[in-house]
Amino acid sequence: MINNQLYPWQQKTWLLLTADKQRMHHALLLKGQSGIGKLDFATNFAKSLLCNNPTVDHQACNICPSCGWFEQDNHPDFRQITPEQDTDKDEDTSVKGKGGKKSQISVAQIRSLSDFLSLSSHQKSGARIVLIHPAEALNNASANALLKMLEEPSAGVLFILVSHQPHKLLPTILSRCQKIDMPIPSQAESLSWMQITGIENAAERLRYAGGSPLLAASKDGEGAQMAILLKELLCGRQLNVFNAASTLIVMGMENAINALQKWTYDLMLSASINQVRYHAEYAVDLNKLSKLLMLDQYFLFQEKLVEAKKSATHPLNQELQLEALLLQYTQLFKVKNVS
Numbered sequence: 001m002i003n004n005q006l007y008p009w010q011q012k013t014w015l016l017l018t019a020d021k022q023r024m025h026h027a028l029l030l031k032g033q034s035g036i037g038k039l040d041f042a043t044n045f046a047k048s049l050l051c052n053n054p055t056v057d058h059q060a061c062n063i064c065p066s067c068g069w070f071e072q073d074n075h076p077d078f079r080q081i082t083p084e085q086d087t088d089k090d091e092d093t094s095v096k097g098k099g100g101k102k103s104q105i106s107v108a109q110i111r112s113l114s115d116f117l118s119l120s121s122h123q124k125s126g127a128r129i130v131l132i133h134p135a136e137a138l139n140n141a142s143a144n145a146l147l148k149m150l151e152e153p154s155a156g157v158l159f160i161l162v163s164h165q166p167h168k169l170l171p172t173i174l175s176r177c178q179k180i181d182m183p184i185p186s187q188a189e190s191l192s193w194m195q196i197t198g199i200e201n202a203a204e205r206l207r208y209a210g211g212s213p214l215l216a217a218s219k220d221g222e223g224a225q226m227a228i229l230l231k232e233l234l235c236g237r238q239l240n241v242f243n244a245a246s247t248l249i250v251m252g253m254e255n256a257i258n259a260l261q262k263w264t265y266d267l268m269l270s271a272s273i274n275q276v277r278y279h280a281e282y283a284v285d286l287n288k289l290s291k292l293l294m295l296d297q298y299f300l301f302q303e304k305l306v307e308a309k310k311s312a313t314h315p316l317n318q319e320l321q322l323e324a325l326l327l328q329y330t331q332l333f334k335v336k337n338v339s
């Protein structure tokens, strides 16, 4: 997605970064939680640096040949590296992706940059840019290949790494990057942006997305699916593992685990203080279900979820893993007393 405008909460970071272009590092790391527009920022930044005629506030002009090439994903001085299939957002591939969805950046992808780095730039500015996201998708081999490139920077080349899990990056890569903390919008900023963008139920969605406005805005297609899943989860002990697993797998491993974490978080909150944080519309049902919750099982389950999240980028047996998690979920609840 190329968004041609900075988000309101990014203006200050933009000014700081563009004010000091001369002293800019040859590698930047834009880090911060997901759903706050890091990638859009990085894309806009790359485009503006390549632009032949940037505006006074250093934004791309959107008129020059360079901007045109950029818009058509065809800029000779720009490379974007991303886990291969992740660029393909259509639903079919995510369903088919079950076991095979690419979630790593391969060493071949990084090595393919060496030609690009050894060529001279097509434009007289001399700038060339490599955008890597999410940088935590680099595996050991690809990270080491990248490290070599960062250690021997080619003139005029800027690497932009985007990450919401920077702790997963090699320390040696981290130390070669200028780190930029991407701003998190306040709730008011998020809501006002969502309302201007015409998103309904903004407050509710924002709550579910843990405060990330872009995540909240992208929930459109997922709403129906989520409703099916939550209905299953409400069955507690009687949940149909296979139905629920087939819904979860479509969401992708990481989202699936997030959904389970949010749901069980609300169960616990409801059990302890009769409140919910993410699922306001299910508050009454959640409270009923939470009365059957067994604490010891709950804590074991939380540990399992955290573990599963750590291995979420490994494509192996995701379906089996989800089924096991869901089976364990059914064990969180006492058998109802028949009275």
Ligand SMILES: [Zn+2]
Residues within 6 Å of the ligand: 051, 052, 053, 054, 060, 061, 062, 063, 064, 065, 066, 067
């Ligand atoms: Zn331009």
